[in-house]
Amino acid sequence: MRNQFKKVATLLAALTLTGAVQAADKTITLGSEGYYPPFNFFNSAGQLQGLDIDVGNALCEQLQAKCNWVATDWDGIIPALNAKKFDAIIASMSINEKRKKVVSFTDPYYFNGIRFVAAKDTQTEPVTPESMAGKIIGTQSGTGEVEILKQYFPDSDIKLYPKLDDSLLDLNSGRVDYVLASQFVLSAWLEKDEGQCCQFTGPAFIPDSVAGTGIAVRKNDTALLDDLNGALSAIIENGTYDQIRSKYFSVDITSRPENASALFNSQ
Structure with missing residues (x-):
């Protein structure tokens, strides 16, 4: 019985170690643009920086994963996602009905008036x-x-x-x-x-139809969507998001501005 227990314990330890290695080796490839400061831009070394990048890195850290960033021109960024050039887009992309037909979005991480x-x-x-x-x-x-x-x-x-x-x-x-x-x-x-x-x-x-700014994933990638939403909630709750926000803005960026129709339909 002791030998059988040892075998089970050894197997469980091996499985746990394997899971830890897999978690440590997990990489999430993220797409951004690089021409939308202060949300995403290139530094003097040609590396992506900005609020989007900091949020993405914080999400990867929360998920115990490594971030791999890929810079892509804006016009081709959704086709590149669906062609599996990366796993998600973090590029200050507004959530709207047209885009929701081809990608899925996380909860908003800011509102961009x-x-x-x-x-x-x-x-x-x-x-x-x-x-x-x-x-x-x-x-x-x-x-x-x-x-x-x-x-x-x-x-x-x-x-x-x-x-x-x-x-x-x-x-x-x-x-x-x-x-x-x-x-x-x-x-x-x-x-x-x-x-x-x-x-x-x-x-x-x-725009009336915009539901904030979110992270885009492929339509069928529900597991990653759930992971990102969970990680986003976590970094908001633990204060990490606010630390990132304060690097770039002294004002709240989570409140929705006035709808366009309220301003221009009455003109």
């Missing part, structure tokens, strides 16, 4: 579809901002860019009249030398 920015001498307060008629508005292609502009500003000239930085360069040089983008991203740009030309115009808002 969007806002217009223009040259300081621009006189368009308040911002309305009528006041923006005929104006050139730049934004990044493939974002929720494109749909907002098409829906509420049909008489404006919408110019799309593969990277948000390109639209801001054109705003600085006067080739576009406005740029619509994340208020957090624009706030960081306005503090830089190249952003001294410009200022916010109009209030922050959010």
Whole structure:
């Protein structure tokens, strides 16, 4: 009996050790963009950094896994996920119905209000579809901002860019009249030398259909989705998320701004 007990104990120990090794060796490959500071950007060494990256690393640590980061252009990031180039997207992606048809999302980890920015001498307060008629508005292609502009500003000239930085360069040089983008991203740009030309115009808002910013996984990857949601809840509860947030923002980023329809349907 003792020998049988020893065999069982040895087997259990081996299984436990095997599980520990597997957990230690577990790698989650995460996709991001790198051109959306302060959420994701490249440092001087070409490494991805930003709030998205810090959140992803914290989730991997919570799951006792190693993070492997892959930088991908925004326009191809969902196809790359579904082609299994990585396991999840952490790139400040808004949760909306169109994207939910092809990927699944975690719970939101922040709400990203969007806002217009223009040259300081621009006189368009308040911002309305009528006041923006005929104006050139730049934004990044493939974002929720494109749909907002098409829906509420049909008489404006919408110019799309593969990277948000390109639209801001054109705003600085006067080739576009406005740029619509994340208020957090624009706030960081306005503090830089190249952003001294410009200022916010109009209030922050959010598309009615957007349910916040989440992490995207493949539709059938329910196990990873559950793991990420559990880890996200854990880092929020233990204070890790707030430590990350405070590195980049002094304000709350978890409150939902006003809906676009409330601002522009009544105009």
